Amino acid sequence: xxxxxxxxxxxxxxxxxxxxxxxxxxxxxxxxxxxxxxxxxxxxxxxxxxxxxxxxxxxxxxxxxxxxxxxxxxxxxxxxxxxxxxxxxxxxxxxxxxxxxxxxxxxxxxxxxxxxxxxxxxxxxxxxxxxxxxxxxxxxxxxxxxxxxxxxxxxxxxxxxxxxxxxxxxxxxxxxxxxxxxxxxxxxxxxxxxxxxxxxxxxxxxxxxxxxxxxxxxxxxxxxxxxxxxxxxxxxxxxxxxxxxxxxxxxxxxxxxxxxxxxxxxxxxxxxxxxxxxxxxxxxxxxxxxxxxxxxxxxxxxxxxxxxxxxxxxxxxxxxxxxxxxxxxxxxxxxxxxxxxxxxxxxxxxxxxxxxxxxxxxxxxxxxxxxxxxxxxxxxxxxxxxxxxxxxxxxxxxxxxxxx
Numbered sequence: 570x571x572x573x574x575x576x577x578x579x580x581x582x583x584x585x586x587x588x589x590x591x592x593x594x595x596x597x598x599x600x601x602x603x604x605x606x607x608x609x610x611x612x613x614x615x616x617x618x619x620x621x622x623x624x625x626x627x628x629x630x631x632x633x634x635x636x637x638x639x640x641x642x643x644x645x646x647x648x649x650x651x652x653x654x655x656x657x658x659x660x661x662x663x664x665x666x667x668x669x670x671x672x673x674x675x676x677x678x679x680x681x682x683x684x685x686x687x688x689x690x691x692x693x694x695x696x697x698x699x700x701x702x703x704x705x706x707x708x709x710x711x712x713x714x715x716x717x718x719x720x721x722x723x724x725x726x727x728x729x730x731x732x733x734x735x736x737x738x739x740x741x742x743x744x745x746x747x748x749x750x751x752x753x754x755x756x757x758x759x760x761x762x763x764x765x766x767x768x769x770x771x772x773x774x775x776x777x778x779x780x781x782x783x784x785x786x787x788x789x790x791x792x793x794x795x796x797x798x799x800x801x802x803x804x805x806x807x808x809x810x811x812x813x814x815x816x817x818x819x820x821x822x823x824x825x826x827x828x829x830x831x832x833x834x835x836x837x838x839x840x841x842x843x844x845x846x847x848x849x850x851x852x853x854x855x856x857x858x859x860x861x862x863x864x865x866x867x868x869x870x871x872x873x874x875x876x877x878x879x880x881x882x883x884x885x886x887x888x889x890x891x892x893x894x895x896x897x898x899x900x901x902x903x904x905x906x907x908x909x910x911x912x913x914x915x916x917x918x919x920x921x922x923x924x925x926x927x928x929x930x931x932x933x934x935x936x937x938x939x940x941x942x943x944x945x946x947x948x949x950x951x952x953x954x955x956x957x958x959x960x961x962x963x964x965x966x967x968x969x970x971x972x973x
């Protein structure tokens with residue numbers, strides 16, 4: 570099997586992605602610096618503040634586990650709760666032969682040249698697993714950090730919520746201060762077993778010339794719940810991701826929520842696809858997007874294959890600068906008479922009457938605009954644990970000052 574996978578990767582290494590601008594893979598280093606001793610204690614105060622902005626607490630307070638990877642090196646990995654496993658992906662593949670059965674199953678290795686690159690130049694990644702029946706309500710945190718200029722990360726992650734378990738993961742991705750250019754390729758495969766719940770929250774804080782290419786696949790079994798939250802509020806050169814969820818068992822549910830801000834020079838091409846393969850499945854894709862000069866492509870595809878499925882797609886966008894653009898692409902595909910599917914999209918500038926209403930009550934035009942933007946971004950996500958909601962709120966609050 571490994572040889573077959575590698576052969577498929579070698580054939581796909583020049584295969585362009587369906588979405589997003591192309592990337593010259595040879596323009597980035599895949600081996601990091603080896604002449605310095607790296608550990609968490611070596612991080613400067615400035616680095617720690619940058620990492621904290623992505624939702625990662627290096628003091629590990631109220632954390633059930635931590636995984637920290639800098640460039641191509643794992644610096645820290647620990648689990649502090651029984652029934653929870655957190656380890657480097659390379660270690661999991663060695664210790665558990667059965668992990669190979671999950672490897673490249675939710676994401677095809679030959680999807681494009683980025684999946685191929687992650688296989689041919691694999692560095693590491695995280696393996697997180699909640700054992701059957703274990704409720705790990707305290708978040709596990711993972712930090713994927715680019716410390717050096719023009720470095721590439723080629724990662725493969727697997728997260729498993731076993732039958733009847735609960736798992737909450739927060740991933741903070743960031744570059745070191747003053748690092749502008751880099752490449753992040755992150756393959757993530759999620760498996761939500763029968764009756765399990767998995768909440769996955771990503772907060773991105775990349776450099777202005779960083780290219781980001783996550784590739785994710787999710788399989789949710791009977792009565793399982795997958796809740797995804799994505800926050801990108803800072804400049805990044807180009808980010809393209811389009812995770813696909815398969816709801817394979819009756820009663821399975823998937824929800825995606827994203828909060829996006831595109832400053833000038835930023836290109837965001839994001840979305841999600843949910844395939845409702847079994848009866849009584851539910852899906853929701855909701856995004857809030859603001860451009861202050863950058864470009865946002867908000868995609869969504871809901872595919873209902875069985876009766877008694879319900880799905881909703883929603884995108885609301887605000888344009889705060891004439892040089893910015895938002896393009897919403899909703900797709901509904903029903904292959905059963907019993908499927909109920911809907912979508913709603915609204916993109917435009919702030920309504921003049923809203924600004925005038927607030928100005929009539931004593932606010933300046935700038936204050937009125939800021940108030941409307943704050944309300945637009947204040948998203949409460951159903952089912953999100955309080956600690957993760959607090960991290961999302963902090964990330965949004967820190968970015969509001971730079972929006973106008």
